[in-house]
Amino acid sequence: MIKPKFPVDEQQRLAALRSYHLLDTLPEKDFDNITAVTANICDVPISLVTLLDADRNFLKSQYGLSLNETPRDISFCGHAILDESNIFIVEDARKDERFKDNPLVTEMNAIFYAGVRLVNSDGYPLGTLCVFDTKPRTLTKSQQKALVALAYQVVNLFEARKHNRMLLTAQAELEERNEELKHFAGIVSHDMKMPLANMIITSDMLRTKYGQLLDEQGRDYLDYIKQSSFTLSEYITGLLEHYETNKTAAFRSEVFDSQDMLEEIIELLNINMDCEINLPEENIEMQANKVALEQILLNLIGNSLKYNDKEKIRIDIDCREKDGMYYFEITDNGMGIPNNQLSKIFDLFVTNNTLDRNGKKGNGIGLSTVKKLVNRLEGNIEASSVLGEGTTVKFNIKKLD
Structure with missing residues (x-):
């Protein structure tokens, strides 16, 4: 058996994988439907959506298998993500130096394998859509084409979930900011309305007590202070109503x-x-x-x-x-x-x-x-x-x- 090597950009690939928040998540019908259809099209007993983590191969969806993960160093998918061809095929693993004494072959009878890399929008292979059989075999051209097309749809689901998660996060942040703004507006209203009321009352008192000592321009200044205070008070009230x-x-x-x-x-x-x-x-x-x-x-x-x-x-x-x-x-x-x-x-x-x-x-x-x-x-x-x-x-x- 030959253990799969790590990609030269493994750290960046792992960062990209983890940004999707799909590791250790529960099964989802959308992915399970794809593995079921894939197994049916390729006429195989096992079909998987896998995500290759640092030291394990997490099975996001499995058809015909009850495992949640396998060690990365024995995974077929570890080899598949390094192969840049459209589809990675092993017709008889017992005759392949990379897999002939692999526990998946000797103990689980994984003889045939075909996998398509799940490459994200930044070009990083996150895992595979793959199929297994317990006997040597080949895939027809139409089966290979269907496997590639279905892998593309899996990546679309990854991207859609990532986008939705980002939207939900942004929405939560906006709601939090909005609550902070409403709280701030409430504080501003409380702290500013009283001084504004004092300014209005004071301007009236000054006009009553000292109005005869002021010229017309002075009285206009007092009116301006009073009117500006009213305007600002109305502005604050309107702002509060908007956020309420x-x-x-x-x-x-x-x-x-x-x-x-x-x-x-x-x-x-x-x-x-x-x-x-x-x-x-x-x-x-x-x-x-x-x-x-x-x-x-x-x-x-x-x-x-x-x-x-x-x-x-x-x-x-x-x-x-x-x-x-x-x-x-x-x-x-x-x-x-x-x-x-x-x-x-x-x-x-x-x-x-x-x-x-x-x-x-x-x-x-x-x-x-x-x-x-x-x-x-x-x-x-x-x-x-x-x-x-x-x-x-x-x-x-x-x-x-």
Whole structure:
């Protein structure tokens, strides 16, 4: 018997093998199906998917055999990975100097062997797809071609599992980062809102007590400090709402009337301007995440009020149910949005540099939060607009059981 040699790049090959995290894993149906098909095509009693580790040959899948691994120094696959031909064949191991007194031959009657290297995308042979028989034999050209093709599919499965594992790892890391960011945002909110409130109160106190001692510019500075504090406070609140959408979207569904909900939202907005809001004619008994839906509508109707330069504001709201979805449409006669900016309005921190009715600039958080909530409720959202005439926002959410 001749022990198989090690490849010159053995350490790199082992590193590549271990990056797939397949060693010592349980049997998997996808691989077992391939070994079963391989044995049937080649008309042999044994078929294996092997992974050649440092000192053993791990059997990822075995058909016709009950072993999990064999020593590397007696493995046929140790020789096969060194052979760069398409397929490594030993027709009668009893007559081959490399294998004639090998325990696999003398004790397990492994006479015939054919193996195809499982070469990964970086060119490293990880193991083999191989077949054994207890008698001397040959493979037909079509059997050899099928064995090579099936080995290619095994490698595809390796790569797919590695890719999925990487995606799951990346997802877990992103979730961890997101939790850290939400925690940080919570701390920032707590630590910054109190100083901001103090700044607002202090500016009011200074204006009351010392306003008569200040000139117009000084009083403007105090107003600027107060307004900037309000703006930053709103920004922090919006950011927190954005990162709390997962919790909001996780609230249980409840049954409620669409008309009652919309009337509650209008009351919450505390509208103190000339405004006509037309509600849907039909009242729908809805079953959905009411908390999330209210946040969506508060933001959208609020935008229709803020970004409106008309003397009389008009907002038309439509709501209907179809095929297990609730469809909403909100149309206003406001400022409108330029066409080249419509595709970006739902992106986080993106603004169109338009000042609202009170001369304030948005922070680009609200609509991003709305889209995130709509997506979490298994719906879609889109907007259309005519500059100077108004905007229509359409969205739908899934009816919940």
